[in-house]
Amino acid sequence: MNLCNLSTVRELLDRYGLAPRKGFGQNFLINPDVPARIAGSSALGFDCGWGGADSTAPEGVCALEIGPGIGAMTRELSGLFEKVLAVEIDRGLIPLLSETLEDCDNVTVINEDFMNLSLKDLLRENFGDSPVRICANLPYYITSPILMAVLEAYKPSERPQVESITVLVQNEVADRLCAEAGSNEYGSITAAVNLCGEAKKLFTVPAGCFYPAPKVTSAVVQITLYKNGVRAAFDSLPEDDGELDKLIALAKRLIAAAFAQRRKTLTNALSSVSPKEKTEAALEALGLRTDIRGEKLSAKDFVAIAKYIRGDDNDK
Numbered sequence: 001m002n003l004c005n006l007s008t009v010r011e012l013l014d015r016y017g018l019a020p021r022k023g024f025g026q027n028f029l030i031n032p033d034v035p036a037r038i039a040g041s042s043a044l045g046f047d048c049g050w051g052g053a054d055s056t057a058p059e060g061v062c063a064l065e066i067g068p069g070i071g072a073m074t075r076e077l078s079g080l081f082e083k084v085l086a087v088e089i090d091r092g093l094i095p096l097l098s099e100t101l102e103d104c105d106n107v108t109v110i111n112e113d114f115m116n117l118s119l120k121d122l123l124r125e126n127f128g129d130s131p132v133r134i135c136a137n138l139p140y141y142i143t144s145p146i147l148m149a150v151l152e153a154y155k156p157s158e159r160p161q162v163e164s165i166t167v168l169v170q171n172e173v174a175d176r177l178c179a180e181a182g183s184n185e186y187g188s189i190t191a192a193v194n195l196c197g198e199a200k201k202l203f204t205v206p207a208g209c210f211y212p213a214p215k216v217t218s219a220v221v222q223i224t225l226y227k228n229g230v231r232a233a234f235d236s237l238p239e240d241d242g243e244l245d246k247l248i249a250l251a252k253r254l255i256a257a258a259f260a261q262r263r264k265t266l267t268n269a270l271s272s273v274s275p276k277e278k279t280e281a282a283l284e285a286l287g288l289r290t291d292i293r294g295e296k297l298s299a300k301d302f303v304a305i306a307k308y309i310r311g312d313d314n315d316k
């Protein structure tokens, strides 16, 4: 059964008395190249070109899919990964998925709202300690909360269990996730992503590849989490794990405060988190202008400022 054939999708939904639900952001992929390419990109990692089914994920690596829909991408993941867990909120799709994934022995589907789950527990219960890659054609209305929930579970001092997140999102969101500091697209989510990993836009997906067709173009972004925790990514971080976790937690608070009032100078925007004089001293020490705005600063800059502020605290 070709799950990306429009007549098949319609026939399947009809047979189960279903129709695409706007409230759940249901836009099903009807171009078979796209789920194959997303799953392939996830299996191969960065710079994978077209990806595809020739190369499977490294041994023991598992996949978590958020929102399998009728199972088109789930089937591709099943062929590339050792084990696949798919979390689907729509109860109506569960019997349909039993049919479309009947021959995929390595796939488990659960009927849950991903936002109500503890990612850490979900991974432990289903995958033990195995590395996991997340893959999803995300419902547009909860793209940011889902990404933030995944990033929140990242513990800076540890090698992450989630190695990468390969997601289909609105093109505009893709540009935001991959933006350079100081550009118009740069925002708090960009800096938050860069605290945990690197984002790269892989390819765009025209609206005609979906049923029903959304109003906008979409794109696939891959976020690769820093392999050995943040220590490998930023300069001279504390050796003590507890200290490192506190430092990154402070960097996160600085980012949230800086972007909550992005038109203000950084020193003013951060005043609830750090006294103005201290922020100014940090900026001076880092060779940055004291009237700079947060939107010009990279995640690396925020970590350096946090380090300065905490170092100052630690001296007292």
Ligand code: SAM
Binding pocket: 024, 025, 026, 027, 028, 029, 066, 067, 068, 069, 070, 071, 072, 073, 087, 088, 089, 090, 112, 113, 114, 115, 136, 137, 138, 139, 140, 142
């Ligand atoms: N993966 C399918 C595909 O590519 O054709 C469907 C993608 S569709 C854009 C999004 C899917 O996510 C739908 O199946 C929808 O029911 C599901 N979904 C929406 N919100 C969800 C949530 N909070 N938790 C789990 N699944 C969710």
